[in-house]
Amino acid sequence: MTDYPYRMLVGWIAALTLAWLAFSSPWQATWNLLLAAFSIALTLIAILMITRLLRTRRRAAQPVLQAIKATLDALPGDIRRNTPLVLAVGDAVGAPAKAFGEALVRITDTAIWVRVDDPTRLANVADALKRWREGQGPDAVACLVGADEVNDAGMLNAGLRRWRSAIGEASRALGYALPVCIAVYAEEANGAPDDCPWFGASGTDSLLGDAQASLVASRALQYAHAAVPADRQLRAHRAARLDALAQWATGAVLPPLLDDHRDGFRYSRPVHMAAFGVTLIAGMPAADSLLARFTEQATALTRIARGSRRALALYPLPDPLVRGVALQPVRRVFPRALAHAFAWLALAFCAACAASAWQNRALVTRILHDMARYRAIGPEHDAARIDALQAIKRDRDELNRYASAGVPPRLGLGLYRGAPLLAPLNALIAAYQPPAPPPSTIELDSLSLFRSGSAALNPGSNRVLIGALDMIKAHPDKRVLVAGHTDTTGDPGGNLRLSEARAASVRDWLADAAGLPLTHFAIQGYGDTRPKAANDTEVGRAANRRVEITLVPDCRDDHREDRKTSGYSACSFQQKE
Incomplete structure (x- = not known):
């Protein structure tokens, strides 16, 4: 497996999300279904976007891969992994064009060099090369700058910042920070450059800014002093040019790549600079370049009048600068995907x-x-x-x-x-215990309510009826049976009518006091037919003269029609007026 399985990972995340919604979610089923549908839709969109991105990357890297296949596929696998692979970037018509000509790939004794002219393609090419090397990504990026081609500081600064952003994107795509080698060329009209090496440092990031210029100046001075008398003047001139070139590069090239930079809300990290070097090559320097103006101010060397630019051989690639850059290890995709x-x-x-x-x-x-x-x-x-x-x-x-x-x-x-x-x-x-059932019957002495032989309530009898009224109010769901009873004194028929009239009087008072309709009550006169005691004594006759108020279930309640009170249901009594 050489490609990172982004789609498989997205599917795994979707499966975990659906499992959580199915087995662990605290939300209602409706919300879980909506979230599950949203997760599935989001997963499909993500897979489509990843597929599109992978196809775009392959199309962007296709020319480079074709060039690699034509040039490098014959190389053994160990040479691919043990030889540094460097991405050469820069202005499309500047130093990279003069270093590569029409080719996209060059092989030197030190490294395999791959040219990338478009910043938007750098991440795609880097990812493709990592797959080509079976998990081992590019070892470095070489930023080639032709100083004689730079006439506008704003354009130089903008171009370097674009490459800085592209290098950051490529580093994120590869999973590690790409080391950057900065190589600056300047053309020199005096003499052949065969004995002019690269001046700078490699494999260390401790020398930055002015320290780089000081290092180049000291090495250039040693270069001038080591000359024989015949070419000492030529070397001294080159040393001055190299010193000015290093100072100009540290002031114009390094800051856009190394300073903190924020583009709106997006922060761009500085590049990881692993090498810096300058060199002189045979040619005709441009009189109107930024370097020419800086050199005239710094060294008092006069500008050379613009002449015809000679056709040159390919620029030398900065092989010495990449010797100090360590090879990148092989980063297998499967362990990283498994860890994720x-x-x-x-x-x-x-x-x-x-x-x-x-x-x-x-x-x-x-x-x-x-x-x-x-x-x-x-x-x-x-x-x-x-x-x-x-x-x-x-x-x-x-x-x-x-x-x-x-x-x-x-x-x-x-x-x-x-x-x-x-x-x-x-x-x-x-431990639950139902409450004791309420008293279903209240018995009232007729003499406390009525005068002898009368069915009209006595004044003050309401005090006697208060208990019955409270019982009725406490159970508004039950009907009330009011029954009158007499002793055997007198005519039985008259006793029956008197008992019924007394029951009606009590019923009327209770209905009015409780605010209940008369239909909530039933009355019954029993006369002397249901004595409680013998009628042959005064005590027994007093006990038999009574009014009984009984609560009974309402027969209209279907759920309680089988319940009885004192052997009767409410429907067993006929309402009497």
Whole structure:
């Protein structure tokens, strides 16, 4: 595997996301479905974009790969990996063109050089070369600058910043910072340049800025002093030119590549400079270049009048500068992709643990709240207690289901905290005691309500009826049966009518006081047919003279039509006016 499996990694991330939504998500099913659909759509878009990007990279690197196949495919694999591979960049009509001519690839004794003229193609070419070398990317980037071709400082600065951004993008694509070698050429009209070497430093980043210029000046001075008398003057002239070239390069070429730079909200990192060097080549220097003006000011050397530029052989490539750059190691794609996949798996596991902890906390909080709510309701509010008890029973059933069928993944991963709550729930359910049934019948002495033989309520009898009124108000869902009873004194028929009239009087007072319709009540006169005691004594006759107020279920309630009170249902009594 030579290409990084971006699409496979995106699919792996999508699978982890869908698994989390299916097994660990704390959200509702509707939201999970929407998020799953969004994740699938996003995954498809990402795969399409990656596929398009990979095709664009292959098309951009195709000319270079064709040149490599034509030139380098015959090389053994060990030479590919053990010989430095350097990307040569710069102005398309400047130093790279003069160093390569029409070729895209050159091989020297020191390195394999690949020319890249377009900054937008650098990352694609670097990635393609990494695949060609089976995981070993380019070892360095050589920035070739022809000083005699530079006439505008703004254009030079903009071009170098574009290359700086392109080198950063290529480094991100390769996974490591590309070392940069900066090679600056200047043409020299006096003599052949065969004995003029490269001046600078390689393999160290401790010499920056003015230190580079000082190093070049000291080496150029040694170069001049080592000359024989015949060419000492020529070498001294070259040393002065080299000194001026190094000073100009450190002031004009290095800052755009090494200074901190922010383009809007985007920060561009400085390049990792591994080598810097200057050299003189045979040719005719340009009189109007930035270097010519700087040299005239720094050395007092007069500009050479513009003449015809001679056709030159190829510029020498900066082989000495790359000797100090270490070869890049082989970076296998599979271990890195496997590490990324494991990292996403660890992230998904952490997200699942967080969701499980959150849902377990919500479960425990809900159950404790239900238990506290039940305990806070007093026995006098039995209907509310029953509602709270039903919630506790649902909690108990849920925990029993988890105990028997297993804890679901959304609560699992070793974070389940529901088991300790099962015993307290069972204890609360078992401890519930329904309240004592309310009195269903109130018995009132007729003499406390009526005068003898009368069905009209006595003044002040409402004090006697207050208890019955409270009972009726406490049970508005039940109907009321008012029954009158007498002793055996007198005519039985008259006793029956008197008992029914007294029941009607009590019914009318209760309906008015309770604000209930008359249809909520039923009356019945029993006369002397249902004595409680023997009528042969005064005490027994007093006990038999009574009015009974009884609560009975409403026959219109379908769910309670089978319930009875004192052997009768409410429908067994006919309403009497």
